[in-house]
Amino acid sequence: MSNSILEGVDAAGDDTAEKTAENTASPASTTVMSMQQALNRALDEVLADNPKAVIFGEDCGRLGGVFRITDGLQAKHGVQRVFDTPLAESGILGMSVGLAMAGFHPIPEVQFDGFAYPAINQIVCQIARMNYRSRGTMPMPITLRVPSFGGIRAPEHHGESLEALFAHVPGLKVVSPSNPHEAYHLLKYAATRPDPVIFMEPKSRYWQKGEVDAARHDTGGGSPTGAKVMREGRHLTLVAWGAMVSRCLQVAELAAEDGIDIEVLDLRWLKPIDAEALAASVRKTRRAVVVHEAPLTSGLGAEVAQLITQSCFDTLKAPVERVTGFDVPYPSGDLEDEYIPNIDRILFGIQRVLEYKRG
Amino acid sequence: MDTLLPVASGGAAGPLTADELRELYSLMVAVRHLDTSAIAWQRQGIIPGYAPELGQEAAQVGSGYAVDTTRDFVFPTYREMGVARTMGVDMVAYMSTHKATWHGGLYNPMESRLAPIQAVVAGSVLHAVGWAHGQTLDGKDGVALTYFGDGASSQGDVHEAMNFAAVMKAPVVFFVQNNGWAISVPTERQVAGGSVAARAAGYGIPALKIDGDDVVAVLEATRRAFAHARSGNGPVLIEAMTYRRGPHSTSDDPGRYRSLDEERDGAGTDPLERLRQRLLADGIADEAFFAEALAAAKAEEEQIRTGIQGLGSRPGSEMFDLVFQETTPALQAQAANWREESEHV
Numbered sequence: 001m002s003n004s005i006l007e008g009v010d011a012a013g014d015d016t017a018e019k020t021a022e023n024t025a026s027p028a029s030t031t032v033m034s035m036q037q038a039l040n041r042a043l044d045e046v047l048a049d050n051p052k053a054v055i056f057g058e059d060c061g062r063l064g065g066v067f068r069i070t071d072g073l074q075a076k077h078g079v080q081r082v083f084d085t086p087l088a089e090s091g092i093l094g095m096s097v098g099l100a101m102a103g104f105h106p107i108p109e110v111q112f113d114g115f116a117y118p119a120i121n122q123i124v125c126q127i128a129r130m131n132y133r134s135r136g137t138m139p140m141p142i143t144l145r146v147p148s149f150g151g152i153r154a155p156e157h158h159g160e161s162l163e164a165l166f167a168h169v170p171g172l173k174v175v176s177p178s179n180p181h182e183a184y185h186l187l188k189y190a191a192t193r194p195d196p197v198i199f200m201e202p203k204s205r206y207w208q209k210g211e212v213d214a215a216r217h218d219t220g221g222g223s224p225t226g227a228k229v230m231r232e233g234r235h236l237t238l239v240a241w242g243a244m245v246s247r248c249l250q251v252a253e254l255a256a257e258d259g260i261d262i263e264v265l266d267l268r269w270l271k272p273i274d275a276e277a278l279a280a281s282v283r284k285t286r287r288a289v290v291v292h293e294a295p296l297t298s299g300l301g302a303e304v305a306q307l308i309t310q311s312c313f314d315t316l317k318a319p320v321e322r323v324t325g326f327d328v329p330y331p332s333g334d335l336e337d338e339y340i341p342n343i344d345r346i347l348f349g350i351q352r353v354l355e356y357k358r359g
Numbered sequence: 360m361d362t363l364l365p366v367a368s369g370g371a372a373g374p375l376t377a378d379e380l381r382e383l384y385s386l387m388v389a390v391r392h393l394d395t396s397a398i399a400w401q402r403q404g405i406i407p408g409y410a411p412e413l414g415q416e417a418a419q420v421g422s423g424y425a426v427d428t429t430r431d432f433v434f435p436t437y438r439e440m441g442v443a444r445t446m447g448v449d450m451v452a453y454m455s456t457h458k459a460t461w462h463g464g465l466y467n468p469m470e471s472r473l474a475p476i477q478a479v480v481a482g483s484v485l486h487a488v489g490w491a492h493g494q495t496l497d498g499k500d501g502v503a504l505t506y507f508g509d510g511a512s513s514q515g516d517v518h519e520a521m522n523f524a525a526v527m528k529a530p531v532v533f534f535v536q537n538n539g540w541a542i543s544v545p546t547e548r549q550v551a552g553g554s555v556a557a558r559a560a561g562y563g564i565p566a567l568k569i570d571g572d573d574v575v576a577v578l579e580a581t582r583r584a585f586a587h588a589r590s591g592n593g594p595v596l597i598e599a600m601t602y603r604r605g606p607h608s609t610s611d612d613p614g615r616y617r618s619l620d621e622e623r624d625g626a627g628t629d630p631l632e633r634l635r636q637r638l639l640a641d642g643i644a645d646e647a648f649f650a651e652a653l654a655a656a657k658a659e660e661e662q663i664r665t666g667i668q669g670l671g672s673r674p675g676s677e678m679f680d681l682v683f684q685e686t687t688p689a690l691q692a693q694a695a696n697w698r699e700e701s702e703h704v
Contacts, residue, residue: 091519094519099490099492099493101489102432133463194685
């Protein structure tokens with residue numbers, strides 16, 4: 001790989017994916033909407049389909065949530081189905097456990113990622129374990145929505161990436177959508193599961209528009225719990241989730257100008273991870289870079305790298321590279337762009353892999 | 360403290376009948392005997408550990424007796440054996456938690472109306488609020504009864520639970536067994552203001568501070584609280600003042616933090632003996648009845664011990680099978696690997 005690929009890269013603008021989507025012909029069931037609208041629509045339909053589904057949290061009711069994800073839902077479905085709670089995350093999650101025991105499907109919201117920390121005891125010690133503790137008699141069909149990751153110049157504890165923490169806890173499942181279509185379908189799927197799912201919404205992507213095909217449950221192959229190839233390529237696989245997927249798609253477009261054909265795999269489910277999809281992609285490309293916003297050490301990138309190594313050791317051309325946030329507390333907005341993997345850093349990661357020499 | 364809760368009318372029964380009083384005694388003897396036997400089981404190596412409730416029989420039997428298992432739900436800690444027994448839970452299945460068979464016990468919590476045994480201090484108090492709010496949403500009249508202790512009252516979740524319940528007017532009865540000790544720390548080093556019940560006023564929750572060693576007082580207070588909550592008036596807090604006469608657990612050594620004299624003074628009169636004297640004085644029971652109750656308790660303990668001794672380990676596959684309702688490929692792979700390497704199949 002020559003350095004030329006790194007020249008002329010514009011780190012600003014992150015809308016390649018949307019432009020690509022708009023250029024393709026759309027079936028009749030397709031609507032263009034933002035991720036915020038897609039999530040709102042999914043919740044509306046979940047409430048309509050399941051009389052036992054209830055949405056609650058801080059400012060979820062009249063306000064419609066600080067990101068307006070629950071906008072209008074209280075007015076439409078009533079104050080019993082969509083309600084505000086006192087401002088206490090442990091209370092919200094602990095209450096979810098009791099509601100689940102009483103036969104409800106709670107869809108609580110934690111207002112921001114970092115606000116999940118005060119609720120960790122209820123999430124880890126109660127929600128994740130109750131099915132096990134009760135020997136399967138008390139399932140916890142709880143869909144915990146967490147506006148996640150960084151990129152919006154927000155205050156402290158509003159830009160955290162908690163996927164590794166949640167994925168490490170037995171009894172939890174973790175998923176993150178990358179675009180409006182994924183958001184709509186993954187939330188509808190998660191909110192009908194009998195197990196607890198942490199639904200990590202990439203808040204920096206809430207207002208990006210994209211096509212949502214309501215009739216098409218899955219594309220790109222695989223099951224609803226599988227990963228999804230967002231762009232096919234032959235030379236290297238970029239593995240990402242949440243907001244990093246669109247950035248990786250942009251990187252792939254830039255690399256293509258230099259003849260580097262990159263595959264972008266949206267992992268979607270961070271637990272369980274679709275190991276087969278990882279293997280299938282990297283067996284073909286023989287090179288992989290995993291990209292995430294969370295800190296490097298013990299991040300999910302390590303898990304992904306190990307899964308790839310396990311299945312593709314013989315065919316790998318280079319060690320799996322990680323391009324991630326750093327082992328630092330998530331910085332203030334001024335330094336956010338230095339922290340979150342940007343196009344340059346992802347390209348450098350790609351370069352390291354492509355230029356790797358054995359021995 | 361009692362003044363905060365108006366004397367309930369409908370729903371709270373009148374004076375206890377002689378049959379009820381005798382049944383309370385029989386239950387307390389059964390619980391006392393099983394409890395003290397469980398310590399012996401631990402010493403004999405039948406079970407690895409136990410959290411005794413010696414001295415709290417009145418608080419547990421009296422409150423558990425008020426539960427209507429057709430509509431209410433109970434949220435215990437790890438020290439509510441007396442409540443479980445009073446509610447009619449399968450005691451082999453309950454005591455299996457102390458055999459280290461399964462953390463939550465082997466009983467079916469949905470059918471028993473008793474949530475799984477809870478090891479997290481104050482862990483289930485919020486669950487009671489959620490369950491109770493579910494009753495409101497469903498238009499049902501069940502009441503959630505949640506237990507915690509003076510030590511747990513220091514946990515933030517108790518504050519959140521009381522605030523949530525009061526804001527939502529959830530039908531919850533918060534039942535505090537103030538047994539004087541959180542392992543080695545006495546109530547005066549634990550509870551600022553000297554009383555958990557006093558805190559209820561801050562949430563606008565009516566509270567009853569009662570003699571937790573008087574089973575009749577406990578039952579009557581709990582019935583009043585249930586009637587209040589069931590009528591849509593929101594939560595109630597009961598602080599039952601009692602004394603943990605035994606160690607925190609079979610691994611504890613109270614001699615390191617309290618003297619025998621202090622124990623004697625703090626414990627007061629044995630709640631079981633108090634009920635016995637009362638029944639004798641009122642001519643409700645005689646020595647023959649007490650002897651019969653003890654014999655029944657012994658027979659019951661023997662049956663439970665036999666059941667516990669006969670309880671084998673759960674199959675290791677349950678480790679994997681009971682994590683999720685819908686398992687994952689990774690978990691299936693780990694289970695297959697475990698089976699191959701540990702069972703050589």
